[in-house]
Amino acid sequence: xxxxxxxxxxxxxxxxxxxxxxxxxxxxxxxxxxxxxxxxxxxxxxxxxxxxxxxxxxxxxxxxxxxxxxxxxxxxxxxxxxxxxxxxxxxxxxxxxxxxxxxxxxxxxxxxxxxxxxxxxxxxxxxxxxxxxxxxxxxxxxxxxxxxxxxxxxxxxxxxxxxxxxxxxxxxxxxxxxxxxxxxxxxxxxxxxxxxxxxxxxxxxxxxxxxxxxxxxxxxxxxxxxxxxxxxxxxxxxxxxxxxxxxxxxxxxxxxxxxxxxxxxxxxxxxxxxxxxxxxxxxxxxxxxxxxxxxxxxxxxxxxxxxxxxxxxxxxxxxxxxxxxxxxxxxx
Amino acid sequence: xxxxxxxxxxxxxxxxxxxxxxxxxxxxxxxxxxxxxxxxxxxxxxxxxxxxxxxxxxxxxxxxxxxxxxxxxxxxxxxxxxxxxxxxxxxxxxxxxxxxxxxxxxxxxxxxxxxxxxxxxxxxxxxxxxxxxxxxxxxxxxxxxxxxxxxxxxxxxxxxxxxxxxxxxxxxxxxxxxxxxxxxxxxxxxxxxxxxxxxxxxxxxxxxxxxxxxxxxxxxxxxxxxxxxxxxxxxxxxxxxxxxxxxxxxxxxxxxxxxxxxxxxxxxxxxxxxxxxxxxxxxxxxxxxxxxxxxxxxxxxxxxxxxxxxxxxxxxxxxxxxxxxxxxxxxxxxxxxxxxxxxxxxxxxxxxxxxxxxxxxxxxxxxxxxxxxxxxxxxxxxxxxxxxxxxxxxxxxxxxxxxxxxxxxxxxxxxxxxxxxxxxxxxxxxxxxxxxxxxxxxxxxxxxxxxxxxxxxxxxxxxxxxxxxxxxxxxxxxxxxxxxxxxxxxxxxxxxxxxxxxxxxxxxxxxxxxxxxxxxxxx
Numbered sequence: 001x002x003x004x005x006x007x008x009x010x011x012x013x014x015x016x017x018x019x020x021x022x023x024x025x026x027x028x029x030x031x032x033x034x035x036x037x038x039x040x041x042x043x044x045x046x047x048x049x050x051x052x053x054x055x056x057x058x059x060x061x062x063x064x065x066x067x068x069x070x071x072x073x074x075x076x077x078x079x080x081x082x083x084x085x086x087x088x089x090x091x092x093x094x095x096x097x098x099x100x101x102x103x104x105x106x107x108x109x110x111x112x113x114x115x116x117x118x119x120x121x122x123x124x125x126x127x128x129x130x131x132x133x134x135x136x137x138x139x140x141x142x143x144x145x146x147x148x149x150x151x152x153x154x155x156x157x158x159x160x161x162x163x164x165x166x167x168x169x170x171x172x173x174x175x176x177x178x179x180x181x182x183x184x185x186x187x188x189x190x191x192x193x194x195x196x197x198x199x200x201x202x203x204x205x206x207x208x209x210x211x212x213x214x215x216x217x218x219x220x221x222x223x224x225x226x227x228x229x230x231x232x233x234x235x236x237x238x239x240x241x242x243x244x245x246x247x248x249x250x251x252x253x254x255x256x257x258x259x260x261x262x263x264x265x266x267x268x269x270x271x272x273x274x275x276x277x278x279x280x281x282x283x284x285x286x287x288x289x290x291x292x293x294x295x296x297x298x299x300x301x302x303x304x305x306x307x308x309x310x311x312x313x314x315x316x317x318x319x320x321x322x323x324x325x326x327x328x329x330x331x332x
Numbered sequence: 333x334x335x336x337x338x339x340x341x342x343x344x345x346x347x348x349x350x351x352x353x354x355x356x357x358x359x360x361x362x363x364x365x366x367x368x369x370x371x372x373x374x375x376x377x378x379x380x381x382x383x384x385x386x387x388x389x390x391x392x393x394x395x396x397x398x399x400x401x402x403x404x405x406x407x408x409x410x411x412x413x414x415x416x417x418x419x420x421x422x423x424x425x426x427x428x429x430x431x432x433x434x435x436x437x438x439x440x441x442x443x444x445x446x447x448x449x450x451x452x453x454x455x456x457x458x459x460x461x462x463x464x465x466x467x468x469x470x471x472x473x474x475x476x477x478x479x480x481x482x483x484x485x486x487x488x489x490x491x492x493x494x495x496x497x498x499x500x501x502x503x504x505x506x507x508x509x510x511x512x513x514x515x516x517x518x519x520x521x522x523x524x525x526x527x528x529x530x531x532x533x534x535x536x537x538x539x540x541x542x543x544x545x546x547x548x549x550x551x552x553x554x555x556x557x558x559x560x561x562x563x564x565x566x567x568x569x570x571x572x573x574x575x576x577x578x579x580x581x582x583x584x585x586x587x588x589x590x591x592x593x594x595x596x597x598x599x600x601x602x603x604x605x606x607x608x609x610x611x612x613x614x615x616x617x618x619x620x621x622x623x624x625x626x627x628x629x630x631x632x633x634x635x636x637x638x639x640x641x642x643x644x645x646x647x648x649x650x651x652x653x654x655x656x657x658x659x660x661x662x663x664x665x666x667x668x669x670x671x672x673x674x675x676x677x678x679x680x681x682x683x684x685x686x687x688x689x690x691x692x693x694x695x696x697x698x699x700x701x702x703x704x705x706x707x708x709x710x711x712x713x714x715x716x717x718x719x720x721x722x723x724x725x726x727x728x729x730x731x732x733x734x735x736x737x738x739x740x741x742x743x744x745x746x747x748x749x750x751x752x753x754x755x756x757x758x759x760x761x762x763x764x765x766x767x768x769x770x771x772x773x774x775x776x777x778x779x780x781x782x783x784x785x786x787x788x789x790x791x792x793x794x795x796x797x798x799x800x801x802x803x804x805x806x807x808x809x810x811x812x813x814x815x816x817x818x819x820x821x822x823x824x825x826x827x828x829x830x831x832x833x834x835x836x837x838x839x840x841x842x843x844x845x846x847x848x849x850x851x852x853x854x855x
Contacts, residue, residue, distance in 0.1 A: 202698050203690030210687055213676040220634070220666060220674060221740065222657040222691040231696075280678045 025329045029274045033289040040296045048303050058180035060295050065184045066091075066173075066250060068291035069243035070259070070266035071273070072195050073236040075287045078270055079199075080212040080225075080232060081279030082129060082136035086121060087240035088263035089144040093151045094118050094241035095165070095248030096256050100158050102166045110166075115241045121147055122237020123230060130229030140233075151256040165248045173249020184246050191242070195284045208232065212279025265294055268319045274326060281330065340399070341366045341519050342387075342418070342488045347396030348543075349382055351727050356382040357393070358543040362521070364488060369510055369520045371530045371551070373560055374540035378759070380523050383540070384490050387521075388420040389413030400487060417487030421494060425473035429466035433476060436465055442480045450479035455505040471498050471622055478506065490521040493757055495529060499622045500824070507533050527557055539563040564760070589648055591748055591779035592633070592664070597642035603628040604803030605642075610748070610779045615770050617790045617797030617811070618783040619823050625803040626783050630752045633781070634666035635659035646748075657691065663747030667737050667754050674737040677726035681717060682708050684725055685740045711739040716765065731762035738766070748779045756785060767793040787819040801825040 025032055045052045070087050077084045094114040101110040121143055128139040175183040199205040207228050210218045215225060247259045273290030275282025294315065301311050342364040349357040357379045364370045374380050385391040387398065389410045398405045405416045413419070427436045437447060451459050454475050465473065474494065481489055491510075495503035510520055510533050522534055530537060530551070537549045537560055547563045549556050590609035597606045603625035610616050620626040631637040633644065635653030644651055646662045653659045656666065668674050676684050685708045689695060712719060715735040718728065725736060734754060741749060751770070755763045770780055770793050782794060790797045791814050799807040799822040807822045 197698075202696060204696040206683060206687065206690045206699070207696070209679060209683070210676050213678050214672075216673050217675055218687070218691075220636070220656050220668065221687045222655075222660040223687070224655060224657055224691070227693065280676070 022329050029283070029286055030289065033273065033286060033293070037289055037293050037296065040293060040300065044296065044300050044303070047300060051303065054180035055176075056299075058176045058182055060292070060299055062174070062176065062182035062184060062250065063298075064291045064295040065182060065188045066243045066246040066259075067262055067265055067269060067295065068288050069188065069191065069239055069246065070262055071269035071287045071291050072192075072284060073239050073243075074267050074270040075273070075275050075282055075284050076195070076199070076208060076232060077136060077236055078212075078275045078277055079208045079279060079282055080229065081215075081277070082229070082232075083267065083277070084122075084125065084140045084233065084236045084240070085137065085263065086125060086140040086144040086147060087236065087243070087266060088260040089147040089151070090118050090121050090237055090240040091244035091247055091259035091262070092256050093121075093147050094244035095169075095258055096151055096155070096244075096254045098169070098245065099165050099248060099254030100154070107166050107168060111245070114244070115238055118237040118241030118244075119234050120237070122234040122240075125237065126230035126233030127226075129233060130226035136233075148256060155256055165252050165254050169245055169249030170252055171249070173246045174252070184249075187242070187246070191239075192284065192288060199284060204228070204231070209280055212281075214280075265291075265315065268315055269294055271319050271326075272322045276326065276330070277323070340364060341401060341517075342521075343397075343399040343402075344383075344387060345397055347383060347386055347398070348394050349379075349386060349391065350394055355543055357386070359545070360396075360540060360543060361545045362387075362538050363548075364519045364521060365535075366517045366519060367513075367515045368535040369514055369522055369533050371534040371537035372521055372523045372540065373530065373537050374564055374759075378540040378564070379543040380540055381492060382543075384420055384492055384521070384523065387413065387488075388418050388490065390420075414484070414486070418490070419481045419484065419486035419488070420490035420492060421474075421477050421481050422492050425465075425470065425477050427465040427473055427476065430464065432462050432464050433459070433468065434461040437461075437480065440480065442483050446483040446485075447479050450482045450509070451475065453505070453509055454479055455502060469623065471502055474498060475502060475506070478509075482509070486518070488519050488521060490523070492523045494522070495524060495526065500820075503529075527560070530560075531557060561760075590645075591647060592781075593643075593645040593648070594629075594633075595643045595645070597629065597632060597639050597644065598803070599625075599628045599632055599637060599639045599641075602803050603632075603639075606800060606803070606805055607642075608798050608805055608808075610781055612777050612779045613774055614795040615774045615780040615782055615793055617794035617814075618781060618800060619787065619790065619797050619809075619819055620783070620800040621823050622785075624800045626800055627752075629800070630666065630668075630750055630781075630783065633659065633664060633750055635664075636666075660688065660691075665741040665746065665749050667741065667749065667751045669753040669756055671730065671733045671737060674740075675725050675733060678724050680723065681712065681719065681725060681728070681736055684736050685711055685743050688740060688744055707743045711743040714742060715739045715769070731758045734758055734762065735765070738769070742773075746773050746778045749773065749781070751780065751782045753783055753785050755789065763789075787814075787816045787823075790814045790819055799823055799825075 041052060070091060073084045073087045094117070097114040097117060098107075098110045101113060105113070125136070125140050125143050128134045128143075129136045172183055172187065177183060199208065207218070207223055210221070210223060211225050211228055218225060244259060247262070248254050251258065269290035270282065270287045271277065271290070272293060273282070273286030273288070275287060297314060297318075298311055301314070340363045342362065344363075345361040347357055347360045348355075360379055360383050362370075362372065362383065372380050372383070382391060386393045386396070389408060389412055392408060400416050400418065405413070405418075427433070428439070431439065437444060451457075456472055456475050456479075459472070459476070468476070475498075478491070478494060495506055498506065507529060510522065513520060514533075514535065522530070524530055534551050536551060537556070538545055539547045539549065539560055541564060547559070549559050549563070553559070591612045592610040594609070595607050598604055602623060606625065606629055608616070618626055618629070628637065632639045632653075635656040635658050638652070638654070644653075646664070651658075651662060653662075659666070676687070686699075686704055689704055690699070715738060717735045717739060718732045725733060728736070738751075738754065755766055758766075767789065770782065774780055774795075782789075784790065790809075791811055794811045794814070796811055797809050797814055797819070798805050799809065799819075801823065802825070806825055809818065809822060
């Protein structure tokens with residue numbers, strides 16, 4: 001592979017290694033991902049000796065959780081060869097709604113309203129993609145603008161009456177137990193297990209993979225893809241709404257563009273975690289590792305004092321590189 | 333060892349290729365002399381397609397030496413292989429649908445005049461180069477693909493199941509052209525499941541079995557065909573002869589009514605007016621030349637498209653399907669010809685078989701393994717699907733893939749099954765598993781509609797057969813009288829004394845020129 005001079009005489013071993021790596025990555029995709037994560041953690045320690053500590057890990061994990069939830073939206077929609085670009089707008093909107101409503105309605109009702117609106121946006125996405133066959137990329141991009149616009153209208157209508165991010169969200173999103181276990185894991189762990197269970201052990205999960213792998217075969221087997229997509233995007237909307245609560249709690253801000261900057265990293269996390277944009281291939285556990293990898297890289301860059309631009313360049317290159325690598329491994 | 337460098341035009345030896353745990357080729361060799369038409373034969377999964385893809389640079393081998401005219405070639409891309417003189421025409425036409433034929437030719441740098449000559453020789457004189465590739469019928473596209481390959485004058489031309497989807501008149505022309513190239517300084521590697529074609533145009537045959545070259549047969553030998561079958565089948569040859577297909581009398585349902593009744597069905601321009609009845613307990617054959625409306629008939633019955641006119645009755649009740657799910661609801665399941673349309677290629681065998689269990693809304697919840705697994709296992713067992721590699725379906729051989737498409741419906745129990753050419757491009761062994769299976773299903777009370785492009789299957793698997801020509805049912809034939817000649821004449825809507833395509837081919841080979849072409853290209 002890498003310019004070995006006597007490549008011709010050592011063809012067989014080099015082939016065996018390359019093929020061995022391929023088989024490993026194809027059959028146990030988590031091994032190289034966890035390896036990469038460990039490598040990055042080690043790199044952090046080398047760059048700033050002594051930095052790796054329980055508290056450091058807790059802070060990173062706390063930041064990775066809302067990203068991982070948004071990336072769940074991308075994973076489940078990408079399995080059907082779709083994508084959900086409205087998650088940034090929906091998450092911001094849902095956090096903002098709760099912050100502006102909580103003073104009048106109380107926390108529980110504010111949460112219910114925010115999740116209902118998120119679900120409605122998702123359902124519209126799903127009906128557009130499933131019934132009217134608008135490409136999910138266009139459908140969700142359009143809806144993200146609609147949501148942003150509506151959130152702005154809401155902002156103007158409702159001159160802030162002193163209410164802000166509820167304390168409960170700040171505790172859930174920003175606190176650490178014993179200084180190193182993020183409280184948001186209380187929400188995230190059951191949620192992640194539910195997503196993984198749904199993908200692997202339910203009929204709905206099976207249909208997601210099936211529709212992404214071969215829509216024609218799924219149809220001939222009797223699957224009605226519009227039903228699946230409507231429910232899928234609805235779930236994606238609800239997940240984005242939940243992520244919005246954590247984002248607003250983590251940053252203690254309520255803004256209609258709060259989670260926008262997390263949109264592309266959420267796609268990146270899914271792609272790095274091995275989910276194929278062409279559908280039918282991917283796991284949520286891979287995506288979670290992908291989100292952790294991105295968070296560790298961000299931390300390394302900020303500890304080195306590099307500006308935001310460097311992070312963007314690095315993330316962008318990584319997505320392209322990883323997507324190319326996966327294509328080589330999974331085709332042939 | 334004769335390694336005469338000038339002797340062989342193409343000399344490939346020790347070629348191997350693995351896909352993960354699956355060995356596609358172990359140690360394949362292929363030696364082709366200048367001017368010969370060389371058959372490459374083997375059951376499905378024997379490695380024919382892989383070997384051709386390696387020779388044409390589409391797939392990289394793990395090991396092996398490939399020499400063309402005595403010089404070693406390393407083909408890492410189809411373009412390099414083409415420069416080395418190795419060109420292949422694959423089963424699927426390789427034209428860009430949204431470009432016209434002319435642009436497609438320019439794109440691949442095909443010389444136009446030789447292309448024209450070849451197209452004419454192949455019987456497509458009326459070809460309009462400004463037509464979009466997507467508007468050209470499949471059979472014509474394959475002829476265009478072949479003409480394009482011939483026009484660039486490759487040293488070795490590889491034809492993978494070239495005649496499989498061609499109507500009889502076109503496949504004669506193709507065979508004529510191939511025959512005409514014998515004795516020149518170029519060679520053809522010919523892959524086909526049709527023994528009669530192999531016997532008529534090939535000089536020698538290399539036989540692959542389980543990824544290995546197991547023998548080379550001279551087609552002039554008296555017992556060449558028997559030897560090929562022997563080599564292809566290996567030790568299972570005897571098993572097959574015992575496995576004769578036994579037919580019982582059709583047991584019609586207790587009330588005697590048909591499962592499906594079709595009345596005056598019409599759709600698009602090809603399906604005009606088809607009526608017939610399908611009874612429980614029978615296998616009803618459908619015979620038709622390419623494009624006589626049989627595709628539309630099956631699509632309507634399976635709920636994929638809606639008819640323009642006519643009625644479908646299931647158990648005496650009028651039905652109108654809006655989605656395949658509606659047909660499945662009525663117990664009508666469909667096995668399409670194209671495995672790429674039926675399978676989830678990146679999913680494991682079990683998920684492919686279990687898919688229909690999960691499609692209905694109330695089955696979206698947790699998968700009940702305890703009830704699902706025994707059914708899936710039973711279907712896998714019954715069809716003897718190769719489960720050695722637990723991996724993705726795309727790594728299975730064509731025959732095993734086809735079994736998966738059938739097993740999917742067996743797992744849930746079959747009431748009515750529509751099979752559209754289920755044995756196209758499949759090895760003999762798998763075929764001989766599929767016919768008895770269809771008979772068993774019928775004996776257990778299922779109704780089966782079987783379209784097949786291989787006429788010999790009618791006698792083996794069916795109780796009776798209907799013949800569709802020009803979008804209408806023109807004949808009904810009892811399987812007992814369904815010898816290939818009768819069927820072929822009926823399919824052409826010919827009188828019983830008309831000359832058959834194979835006889836025309838035969839007369840062409842015995843020196844007579846096939847100047848009189850009985851048909852013309854449709855479309």
